[in-house]
Amino acid sequence: MDMASLHQILGNVAKGKMSVEDASQKLRHLSFEDIDYAHIDHHRSLRKGFPEVIFGQGKTADQIIGIMEKMQVQEQVVLVTRIDVKQADRVVECFPDAVYHKEEKMVVWKKHDVANQGKGTILVISAGTSDIPVAKEAYLTASVMGNQVASIFDVGVAGIHRLFNHREMIATASVLVVVAGMEGALPSVVAGMVSRPVIAVPTSVGYGASLNGLTALFAMLNSCSSNVAVVNIDNGFGAGYMASIINRL
Numbered sequence: 001m002d003m004a005s006l007h008q009i010l011g012n013v014a015k016g017k018m019s020v021e022d023a024s025q026k027l028r029h030l031s032f033e034d035i036d037y038a039h040i041d042h043h044r045s046l047r048k049g050f051p052e053v054i055f056g057q058g059k060t061a062d063q064i065i066g067i068m069e070k071m072q073v074q075e076q077v078v079l080v081t082r083i084d085v086k087q088a089d090r091v092v093e094c095f096p097d098a099v100y101h102k103e104e105k106m107v108v109w110k111k112h113d114v115a116n117q118g119k120g121t122i123l124v125i126s127a128g129t130s131d132i133p134v135a136k137e138a139y140l141t142a143s144v145m146g147n148q149v150a151s152i153f154d155v156g157v158a159g160i161h162r163l164f165n166h167r168e169m170i171a172t173a174s175v176l177v178v179v180a181g182m183e184g185a186l187p188s189v190v191a192g193m194v195s196r197p198v199i200a201v202p203t204s205v206g207y208g209a210s211l212n213g214l215t216a217l218f219a220m221l222n223s224c225s226s227n228v229a230v231v232n233i234d235n236g237f238g239a240g241y242m243a244s245i246i247n248r249l
Contacts, residue, residue, distance in 0.1 A: 005074065038067050042074050049117075049248070050145055051075045053237070056083030056107075061090035068095060068109065077114055079144055080107040081137070081237050104136045104236075108144055118147035118247040120174025124240075125163075125190060127156030127180035130205045134236040135179040138201065141240030142177075147247050157185045170194060175243040179236065181205025184216025191225030197246055199239045200230045 012018035033040045041052045054067055064080060064087060071078050072095075080091065088100040091107050098109040122142045126135040132153050142149045150173070155163040163170075163186075170176070170193055178187040179201040187200035200223070202216035209215060213233035220230045231238040 005076075033070055035066060035070060037063055040067055040070050042071075045075065050241075050244075051077065051079070053241075054078070054080040056080050056087055056105075059087075061087045064091055065094050068098075072109070076111045077144060078107075078109040079141070081105070081141075083107055101136075101140055103133050104140045105133075106137065106140055106237075108140070110144075114144060114146040116146055116148060118174070118244070119249070120148070120247060121172065122147050122149045122175045122177065122240075122243045122247055123169060123173035124149060124151045124177045125155060125170075125179065125186070126151075126153045127178075127182070127186040128205065129154045131179045131181055131203050134201060134203050134234050135177070137236030138177045138179065138240035138243070139236075141237050142244045142247075145241065145244040147244050155186075156180060156182075157189060160189065163189065167193070175199065175246045177201060177236075177239045177243050179203060179239075180220075181213065181216050182210060184219035187220055187228050187230075188223040188225045191223065191228045194227070196227065198225070198228045199243055200228050201236055201239045202230070202233050204234055 031043050033042060044052045051071060054064055056064055068078050082105055088107055092098050092100055095109055098107050100107050124135050124139045126132050139149050139151055150169060152166050173196060176190055176196055176198045178190050178198055180186040181203035182205065184202050187198055191198040200220040202213045202220055204213035217233055220228065
């Protein structure tokens with residue numbers, strides 16, 4: 001439940017449009033709701049400004065659907081991450097208003113369009129085309145959380161002149177998410193160009209010595225650009241979420 005919904009319920013009680021009993025029923029699971037296989041954190045929107053996100057990997061379609069059924073009652077938006085096509089088909093069948101984003105592996109259900117809550121533009125940059133799925137996960141997450149988001153894809157250090165062609169967009173972004181595999185050099189380059197926070201996302205893209213993203217992760221953690229912070233390998237969701245939080249400040 002978000003703050004607007006809570007204010008509406010309390011306001012309706014104050015105006016006599018809703019009984020205390022009805023309000024109590026709506027607020028019964030304000031903290032959390034136990035449905036056996038999940039304790040749904042309905043209070044998270046009030047604490048953090050965005051509902052609990054459903055991590056689809058490892059869950060059955062029935063479990064995801066069951067959680068969404070309870071969340072829909074209280075939330076304006078529901079986000080499911082790391083969900084495959086088979087799971088998503090079942091979910092969209094149950095919730096026709098939900099949209100499956102195949103490349104991002106995410107399902108988004110919204111009661112209505114999310115209002116812009118950001119102070120500026122979040123820019124998502126990918127080093128290579130193979131990094132785009134992770135970059136798009138960050139892009140979609142930040143968008144669903146109510147931000148203006150832009151993107152630049154395939155501007156890695158193997159052709160660094162491509163990056164410099166977007167100097168103006170890079171310079172005016174409030175937060176930058178930079179996604180790279182291989183040797184993971186691009187976030188350091190971008191961070192050296194701006195005075196804004198850069199969230200680096202290592203991907204598991206690369207040949208053997210990339211060690212499924214560990215090489216890029218270590219490179220980003222050892223960046224000499226002091227405005228770089230790093231999330232986990234392939235964690236576009238985490239980067240988009242953190243960028244959104246920063247962009248609200």
